[in-house]
Amino acid sequence: MSSASSDVTVPPATPAASTARALPNGLAAFLVFFSSGAVLVLETVALRLVGPYVGVTLQVTSSVIGIALAAIAYGAWTGGWLADRRNPRALLAPALVLAGIATAVTLPVVRYAGEVLRGGAASAILLLVALAVFVPAALLAAVTPLVVKLQLADLRRTGQVVGRLSGIGTLGGITATLGTGFVLVAALPSTVILFALAASLGLTGFGLGLWLRRQDRAELPGPARAKAALAVLGLVGAGLTTVAPNPCDIETAYHCASVESDPGRDSGRTLLLNSAQHSYVDLADPTHLEYAYTRWIGAVADVVAPKGQRLDALHLGGGGFTVPRYLTATRPGTDNVVFEIDGGLVELGERQLGVRQGPDLRAVVGDARLLVAAEATDSRDLVVGDAFGHLVVPWHLATREMAAEVRRVTRPGGVYVQNVIDYPPLRFIRSELATVAAEFRHVALIAPAAALAGREGSNFLIVASDAPLPLEAVRARLAELREDASLLAGADLTAFVGEALVLTDDYAPVDQLLATA
Incomplete structure (x- = not known):
């Protein structure tokens, strides 16, 4: 008695695909470039925000760099964690809008806190810098892992995708650092730079949300009350700036x-x-x-x-x-x-x-x-x-x-x-x-x-x-x-x-x- 083997071909295992649809490559590159650059704009302007209260010394400069790097690390970590648990397409627009609101609120927060922490020791410097940088920078740093997760449709191209987006993010940071240091700070007050950045982040997040909603033919999650609350918070931040104490008559390129x-x-x-x-x-x-x-x-x-x-x-x-x-x-x-x-x-x-x-x-x-x-x-x-x-x-x-x-x-x-x-x-x-x-x-x-x-x-x-x-x-x-x-x-x-x-x-x-x- 003989047994016949079935002639069934088992297909080779294929790499797992992302559960969410990838973004167009150009849009993905823009989001990584823009969000990474925005972090470096914040870092550069932060020195000018805290300078009137704690000076512009090596310790202050080191604090700004250190706090910004900490925000990038925690933001990227958190963004990656969320990308594995939620649909990254639904998180991108809120991250940008929240970063815009946090940026708008930064100026009045620093000016009020600076009056209290003026001339303080190392702990006061670290606290004031953290208030200036940490929250918006962490939200912006979360954008890159969300985008990377969406683009990993084929795990055989992981190195290429991650390397390309990482390089684009670095170029965004370099461009923002040079553009802010050589052009923006010399041409515009810190208030204008921050509010322009906040508006750009908010509008980008809002526009991205509309585009994704049309593409997915469904409303992105989030109750109307939450959206209204975010809008009000942004307006309150902008309003507080008009009454916050301003230590400057003018801002020069250095002072x-x-x-x-x-x-x-x-x-x-x-x-x-x-x-x-x-x-x-x-x-x-x-x-x-x-x-x-x-x-x-x-x-x-x-x-x-x-x-x-x-x-x-x-x-x-x-x-x-x-x-x-x-x-x-x-x-x-x-x-x-x-x-x-x-x-x-x-x-x-x-x-x-x-x-x-x-x-x-x-x-x-x-x-x-x-x-x-x-x-x-x-x-x-x-x-x-x-x-x-x-x-x-x-x-x-x-x-x-x-x-x-x-x-x-x-x-x-x-x-x-x-x-x-x-x-x-x-x-x-x-x-x-x-x-x-x-x-x-x-x-x-x-x-x-x-x-x-x-x-x-x-x-x-x-x-x-x-x-x-x-x-x-x-x-x-x-x-x-x-x-x-x-x-x-x-x-x-x-x-x-x-x-x-x-x-x-x-x-x-x-x-x-x-x-x-």
């Missing part, structure tokens, strides 16, 4: 800037950058020096070149142009060249702070490190370093290589004065003194006695020259000011500096040296 009148002096004006006092000018009297460190600079200038004697002066940082205006008023014929990186501040100074450019005062817009390298050797009698990013000297202006360029430009008998802000335990001012002393033969320091003792933060004025400094004449001039200002030099200064680090282009941890804890 949130405002000018306040002095209630005790009709012609007095204070320039605030990122809500920190930066400069004070008297519109009627350019010889008036309100802040102690400006009076110290004036005292040094008065000793180096008695009033009436012209100077060739170079200013690294303009701000309110207080010192250039003082030198122009007290020394007719003085040639003041001011290197100011922020052209918006130059324009603000001309509109509201009495800055008048001419033969005796010229502003050059650009980075001082680059511009000073183009200056002629031995061309300046006085170089004034007064450039700050918030309350921090930009690191590339604080190195030995920069000091060498300043020394090259300064005439053999000329003087370099540099304004520095530091706080106990005074690590940065010690390092900056060591750095300047590595290039200049003679260095002195002017500061309040309490600050030198490490009991309080303060402005410090470094005075340097290759020629011996007229220390006694400077001390006598400071005594005339009748204020707490001590002059350290010689062995006392050497003891104060100790074994402090000399900062170089290769290693200049300025923000870490300024940390108080």
